[in-house]
Amino acid sequence: MNEFLCINDVFTAEQKAGFENLPVKGERYTLKEEVVSSIDSKKAYVFYELPNPCHPNGQEYSFRQSRFVVAKPENKEVVKAVEENYSS
Numbered sequence: 001m002n003e004f005l006c007i008n009d010v011f012t013a014e015q016k017a018g019f020e021n022l023p024v025k026g027e028r029y030t031l032k033e034e035v036v037s038s039i040d041s042k043k044a045y046v047f048y049e050l051p052n053p054c055h056p057n058g059q060e061y062s063f064r065q066s067r068f069v070v071a072k073p074e075n076k077e078v079v080k081a082v083e084e085n086y087s088s
Contacts, residue, residue: 002031004045005071019061021050028071035062 006023016022023029029047037044038055044062046052052061 003028003071004031004047004068005029006067007069008067019052021052023047023050023063023067029068033060033062035059037062037064 006025006027006029009023009025011019011022029045029049031045032048033046035044035046036042038057038059043065045065045068046060046062050063054060
């Protein structure tokens, strides 16, 4: 299973209102499905640990790929560097 680490958990009030569960920076999540966002046609992820309602088009709400990095034990230093760059 593919695990991802959240590096950006900043959401607008509107985004927060649409989701039941949001990712938390520094937490790992297991990929359920990779989708194309119905909002901007970019790659997005759906995670087992973050169940959310479906969009009116029937697709479960997803999170932009840019909010995550692949979480692998061998790249902990890279993950730390990326997290530090997004902490501002």
